[in-house]
Amino acid sequence: MSTLTLPNPGLGTFRLKGDTLKRTIHDALDLGYRHIDTAQMYDNEQDVGAAIAASDVPRESLFLTTKVWHDRLEPASLKASVRESLEKLGTDYVNLLLIHWPSPDDAVPMADYLKALHEVQQAGQARHIGVSNFTIAQVDRALEILGPDALLTNQVEVHPFLQNREVVEHCQARGLTVTGYMPLAVGKVLEDETLKGIAEAHGVTPAQVALAWIRSCGVVAIPSSTRREHLAANLEAFEIMLSDEELQAIAGLDRGERIADPDFAPDWD
Template identity: 50%
Template sequence: MTVPAFGLGTFRLKDQVVIDSVTNGLEVGYRVIDTAQIYGNEAEVGKAIAASGIPRDELFITTKIWTDNFSADKLIPSLKESLAKLQTDHVDLTLIHWPSPEGKVPVAEFMTALLEAKKQGLTRQIGVSNFTVALMKEAIAVVGAENIATNQIELHPYLQNRTVAEFAQQHGIQITSYMTLAYGEVLKDPVLQKIAQTHNVSAAQVTLAWAMQLGYAVIPSSTKRENLQANLKAVDLTLSDAEMAQIAALERGHRLTSPGSLAPQWD
């Protein structure tokens, strides 16, 4: 897999909270950190990473370009600002965070600029986030599927996003699932709770293991050290075909993230 299967998300975490989360995550064994320009926490993430003393080559750092920085003259300078905040000379993965609102900046323009950032060594890999099949087709036409490491999308048992996932996988583009626990909603699900009891694990571990077993990467976040440790154990959990089928049946098209100004015409 081009993107490591398990990482630490930092969405909605700010200031000392994000420093503590990343610090704890690194201490318990996380080596993949996911941030974004719009999160407003790149500097704090960079501070926690620097303080950890973990060699840069052992880490996989992802950031995302915000829509204000999509134009050809802004994208690379904005990424260089992100690198300065993160205290590194490169990130491992840079994503286009959302499609350009109302298509103001063409896909060809920002994907070309993103590929140039890769050529300059500012980022090892590039990809997209919140892209539909139609948008992925546009991006592929510009840079080729081989240059799109992942499409990071909302994906959890209640929104399995199969159309997008299948198209991506057919083209060798990995899916990264964000909001895999659906803001905690799925943790109360009786099907997941029953499977969790069978394995003597948590519903969160079952859900994360389900996504990874489908070949997706996951980036759950937590502010609690014990939850960070527990989530990490999902890597070692294997579900049966019957259990995977039970979770597949939970699909209900329940989308939690669809900001009006940014959301495309979802598949």
Template identity: 55%
Template sequence: MNSIPLLGAGTYRLKDGAGYDSVKTSLEAGFRHIDTAQIYGNEEEVGQAIADSSIPREDVFLTTKVWIDNFAKEKFAPSVQESLQKLKTDYIDLLLIHWPLKDDEVPMEEYLPELKALKDSGLVRHIGVSNFTNAQLGKAIDILGDGEIYTNQVEVHPYLQNHKVVDFCEANGVIVTGYMPFAYGDVLQDETIQAIAKEHDVSPAQVVLAWMRQNEFVTIPSSTKKANIESNLHSEKVTLTESDMEKIATLDRDHRLASPSFAPDWD
């Protein structure tokens, strides 16, 4: 599979059997986009679930991410080889830099060419970044050249619409992948979201995922429950009105949930 499906199945915090079961159930339900990362500690389970499914590997868009401890030149490619072994595959559809380094201990000029070299070798189909600010993304584009960075994966949901980053990505031809679309469930409790859901006779989660899709964001909700996984997939049949979209646009409140101590200074 060459292009990234707008809706994928995330695996953050899903360890051991939960990670395996979630991916297997997602694939059986119809998902064809799976997102993991070295730091999640579940690449083996994700790879086994894909291998055990009846879905051909080429029909699954698989993303993983290089952790900050592996940015040094001598560690970068070996860490990705280890990911390939764990994932039981000979290529990765999308490889991301998981977080930018706040202290530049390893400069972008060192690790980004390592990322591109893996793409040039054929082990990786697409490359991108995650949690990069506009300044960092601009620098990355300068280093690698136009058209190399496929996506910037950042936190996006109705309570954190991240307009500056979204606009910069769109201006530079970079796909926005929005993680944590439900904000750990916070936006699902929102009265406006619930009212729109009631009007369409769908779930609040389906409203949020439809909003993401209609904004042309890729998104990667995670779940361990079959009913929720199937419901998330069925959001592709939900179409929000222009009025619905305008109402959700008013919910933005800079409600950021992913901001660890090593996070950059956000836009």
């Protein structure tokens, strides 16, 4: 499926709540963002919904993603979770519904929760479905269960220090768009000398270089920021063209530095 389905970049909302989140969404939509990423676990769907409702941007022009947490994967619980999310978001549907994490130790069989996810889509509550934090083997299993064109994306951690190349390339080869979360490595990109050097050459910031690199990999980024000037800069980053030499230098920064690695995570590739 084309990455055009998923506007790039999107706005990540992890850890944002209340008036801060509402103001951030207002600024982002004003600047031209049309993709907002939230999750039930973020405990901010109600604020996201209020911000969207207060916006002049019509709902049909927005791409809205939410996710089902791993303790709600039993089919009846998953469907109830989606109904709760839609109520909080103040919408009849999300554009993309993700399984946030695979079921730890396969406590709920994948076939059970993916079929429930597909049924939610068939009921019109999600335009697209996908997964998050799935390994290569789990992606392949999911596609065996649902069929080769069923999933839009696998959302995984991607930044210059964890480039996740095997997962990215495998998903893209199977027709999935990859969405990269924590694309700025929670600010660590700002301190890297290689990125700073490339940024200086372009008259931009290291964060913008990191986002330009992610775009060059064909990955959809969902950076998070509460400052309007940073939101604007993140959009502008997608116009930056890096040279082959610069891309090669960034490729050399991969050190497998994983930031999101909870105790219930799968055995990573």
